Amino acid sequence: MNSGFDNYVVVLIGAIVLALIVFGVAIFNGRQASWSLVLKYLRKRRIAWVSLVAVMLCTTMVLVVISIMGGWLRMFKESFHGLGGDLIVDSRSLSGFAHYDEMIERIEALPEVAAAAPTIQTFGLLKINNQRPGAVQVMGYQMDRITKVNDFRKSLYRQYQEPVDEEKKKPEEVAPPSFALVPDVDYDEIAKFRMPKAKNYKNWPGMIVGAGVVGIGKDKTGKVTGREGLLDASARLEVLGIKEDMTSLQGATPTPNFYWIVDDSRTQLWQFDAKTVYVPFDILQKDLGMHRRELENPDTKEKIVEPARTSSINIKVKPGTDLLKAKEKVIQVVAEWYPMVLEPDGPIGVETWEESNATWIGAVEKEKGLVTFLFAMISIVAIFLIFCIFYMIVVEKTKDIGIIKSVGSSSTGVAGIFLGYGLAIGIVGSMMGLLLGWLIVRYINEIHTWLGKTTGLIIWNPEVYAFDTIPNTMNPHEVFWIVVIAIASSVLGALVPAIRAARMNPVEALRWE
């Protein structure tokens, strides 16, 4: 929450400075009588309080919506970025591409690149213990390399979150993650009890499962549940090797393998956490038939070497590097083996993390835009409300306008009273809205948990919104503009009534009944 807190401080300072500037300019130019009347009207005309509440609620509403939608988008981007690294060399077919080790060697030699790691992505049928099997996405990771490229380590409960978040260890004190079996677990006992016929079970590799795959989640009170017995579980994963020349699944041989579950991963991206398991790269590569093979031509008896293949290479660039420049250099490296990388729709491509997840990020961006537009439309109602109230006030105050003009106020001075009135309502209303909006956004998860506890109402479904917590930070830039627009809208609502007041003939105004 520290960065969030900093954001709030920046937001508050920005908003106060803005209000002071607007107020200062108005004060230095506005007549004393105008300000006296603005303050009197603000205090004594209760109808103006309706405008104040309208501005406050609209500001709060837009702030909360934009902060949550914006936070959602930000979390999406951060999670995708954290999971994929900065650049990705991606095969656009399930058969993958070869020569990745040579490529990685060349890519890591680039001055812009910090690290690179091969990953395999495929699909499989997973059966945990004796439960019914289900389809999953399978990721093959070289743990020592992938942790240098992405934030996968931070998503692991047993090997990172538990020691760091709960036991308060420093991240550098925690052992690097691996697929190795859990030392405290008595696999002999489990096998004897649950799988008496199983052999060689001590050599089964470890598997990390997405938290949602095994039903780990938060209940209505926000408590994490479903982790009990996880590390005792075994899994059977069946994958299907796809060759480059295959046009159908006929002829593909399913390859099963047994694993022990050694950890669970919570990337916070629900689509990953609900459907993905992570296994050692080499084992998955072998099961898919993507490993290096020496074959013999049955006709010529000539030996053929089929190089090892991977689905993708994830790359992390050094801080401050121009990502598009680094991408161009990586393309040149890949082109040495696969010149088709230079073609836009070739079977292999190099993408930035944003390009790679453009469909998801684009969808969320569009949704944010749509919701913002809808709420902006609702805010127009507030402007209209202010307009109506001010129009009523101008009509009610017609005689006062005549008096003020007879005592020497210019038309600009009269307009200034009502514009100043709108400005005061805008400033006070938007500041109240900012405070209320901040409180709601800051405590949105607590409010949501409380609602869940008391009414059973769950608005934020992680399966729909991808994350299991609601974003609770404000973007100072967005807040600044929302406050500016709220103040400007209030002045705009007062503009037509102010012009009407300014153009009033003083004699007609004095005779108004």
Next chain:
Amino acid sequence: MSQVTQQPIVPSQNTTPILRAKSVSKTYRMGDSTLQVLKSVDLSVKTGEFLAIEGRSGSGKSTLLHLLGALDGADGGSIEYNGQDIARIPAAERSRLRNQQFGFVFQFYHLLPELNVIENTLLGPMIEFSWWAWRQKRATYRERAADILKQLGMDHRMRHRPNQLSGGERQRVAIARALMNQPKVLFADEPTGNLDAETGRQIMTVLEGLHRERGQTIVMVTHDRQIAHRADRVLVLKDGRLANAEKGD
């Protein structure tokens, strides 16, 4: 009630016309018909003069006062203030003229209900100065306002709102507001029209005192002949035209 005894602002015997109306006409449109309330009115007001314009209700006397006070524009003819045609002055300058040179007292007082007595009195200078400039001058003007209110016997009511005052008290506050910027001309539109006879007499005593002690130029319109004849000169507005009236007429 004590009199307002500030320094004379103009020599009381000055004969220079401060206001002059030449062939002024004014017509009101009422649906399809038109009503010409002023027909070629000529008028001259000398500096330091107390002029009363007498006329029946609806005779156009308030209209004439509004035209002379730059609150409204004539349809024909011209009105000069110190030799300058008011219609040719830019709108902002006209507002300044009303603020600095003219003062208005109305039949229905026209005080701002949200402001108290002292704030209503200070309205003129508060319109004149920006918030920042007002900070520097507030003390001086408050002192002056308090002084005027004291002379008008209203010093004990300074924090009261108009709805807490009697008619006579409201009119005295209106006079105080009109005097605040030391106007060259004070326009009074039926100043006693909404008051009982005794209070009306008191208000007239105040106006007479201003004229006598300060040499204040006053243009007053009234339907009350007795009140009108307390002025130096009385004109009668009838059928849209002005005519002289003899004292005791």
